[in-house]
Amino acid sequence: MKTITTLGMVTAVALSGMTVSAIADTSDKRIALSNNYAGNSWRQAMLGSWEKVTGEAVENGTVAAADAFTTAENQVTEQAAQIQNLILQGYDAIVVNAASPEGLNGAVKEACDAGVVVVSFDGIVTEPCAWRIAVDFKQMGKDEVLYLSDKLSEGGNLLEIRGLAGVFVDDEISAGIHEGVAETGKFEIVGSVHGNWAQDVSQKAVAGILPSLPDDIVGVVTQGGDGYGAAQAFKAAGRDIPVIVMGNRHDELSWWKEQKDASGYETMSVSIAPGVSTLAFWVAQQILDGADVPKDLTVPFLRIDQDNLEDNLANTEEGGVANVEYTLEDAQAVISGAS
Amino acid sequence: MTGVLHIFRQPWIWAWIGAVAVWLATATFTQGRGATEVLSAAMTFGAFFVIVALGQMFVITLGPGNVDLSIPACMTLAGTVAMKTMDGSAGMIPVGLLIALAIGAGVGAINYALIRMLRIPPIIATLSSSFIFQSAAIWWNRGLRVKPPEPLGDFTTAKIAGVPLIALLVMILAVAGHVLLTRTMYGRGVVAIGQNIRAAHLAGVKVERIRAATYIMCATLAGLCGYLLSAFSGGAALNMGEEYLLSSIAVVVIGGTSVAGGFANVPGLWGAALFLFLLVTMLNTFGAGAGVRLVLTGLIIIGVIVAASGGKRRT
CATH class of the missing domain: 3.40.50.2300 (Response regulator)
Incomplete structure (x- = not known):
């Protein structure tokens, strides 16, 4: 069953017209999440989605590791130090929800120079070498x-x-x-x-x-x-x-x-669905896979109306936020929409 | 005549003057529209400020370096655990209250243990313990917002002749705090320690016992506030105590209590709590932008503090 899923993913990548080298898989790549804050229900759901989706991806062998790190105090200096540590630990990509759009640029540049792919989402960074998954x-x-x-x-x-x-x-x-x-x-x-x-x-x-x-x-x-x-x-x-x-x-x-x-x-x-962290994960995976991804991407809104209220309410954890988790295919759709 | 002059020498009068002035300014701007409703809202929200500020006042009065920074985390932990335990059932209301108070007392005891046994300065001790309590709240609840039992929610929003019930109760609490501060061995001990800890010790004040009681009381009041606030606002949230850290200190200081310790008063707490709420309301009503509002808030607070400390301090 797992093989079928993997096969499906590979086919999807090939079909979406991206580089053929996509088959040169990312199973030995390690991705880290650098997160600046966890003290509200949205962030808790964001971390929960990350854990769930990347956990499956690691189990399936899509990537080797996808660890989440959160700073304690929502401070720029602390997160910059965290990113430097992640570079030293040899991660291939760092997915960032940043404490400041400009404050982390130095650390992000260091990461890029060290050959690490940096994908920022929600709290994006302005450093040109990083990818941005922004919300309109x-x-x-x-x-x-x-x-x-x-x-x-x-x-x-x-x-x-x-x-x-x-x-x-x-x-x-x-x-x-x-x-x-x-x-x-x-x-x-x-x-x-x-x-x-x-x-x-x-x-x-x-x-x-x-x-x-x-x-x-x-x-x-x-x-x-x-x-x-x-x-x-x-x-x-x-x-x-x-x-x-x-x-x-x-x-x-x-x-x-x-x-x-x-x-x-x-x-x-x-x-915005907290599961946007998983969209960022798949985008990072695609970049590591050699896909040609534009630097600026846009996150779709999660909108609830009168007629789909009940469905969304039923799917929302008590105390949490309505959520969707993104798949590799969603990420590819967002990427091809932007390019 | 001397009586009138005497009252202007009280450090707490300026907070009250400020509160009345901003209220009048708001009422003038809206041509009297909603003036009483604003006052009623100010009493409700002021009551929550006063609960935490009362504890913070005793802590600050202990002298330089004494401050409790774990109030927000304590409120969050007590509020979330109590709401989750009650799970909306009316029969569990007293249990929830006891849990909130017990969590508060526990937090206070841990804070004091860090300060006394590990000899960590109070600012550092309460700041670091607040990380632990906040994480405990996150771990225990994961952002859960459980609705309070209905009778409890109704109780916190009830009004008697237009005056919020919770404000009346907190006024009684404040009177008790005033008696505790001015008429008991404990209260005089707190003031004595704040003025000179060594002299207080030599005079036979049980310094450590009083310090322990003060930190435990402060955290217990924070627990109570977390419990009532989550009942009032329809559930507990992980970020519910956030703005009570600076507010608790601001209310104490604007109220005329010396930030260096040794001098305190309770009437100023209510004046300052009303003042802070009415000030933000006034600037919102004027339609001031966020930047202007923050600058003005800062300037007006400085003005009130300068005015309050202008006269010679008296105990």
């Missing part, structure tokens, strides 16, 4: 407003919950939201708070600003991890609950499901 966060923000525009044809007042101030992701999503608002021309953002992507912080910030806002808020645009907190704050203030865009967390989805069953509440949910 701006589009994600814009999609939220476009959804609201379809659903609420009258337009109206919106409340924006932002992420952690000063982080690039927060600026990008917010820029997309504002672009969407400008393009659709029927919404006004009447309030904006920072929820730090955390449920309790969002609840507190929304509870604080809500009394000063007009009564007719029709929608809440969010960045993920903050939707449930916003719902709690609206409920505590005794207000009608507007359309709150969710971010694929289990608490958000289960709250949505409760409202849907009780009153036909409609919204949508969008985020």
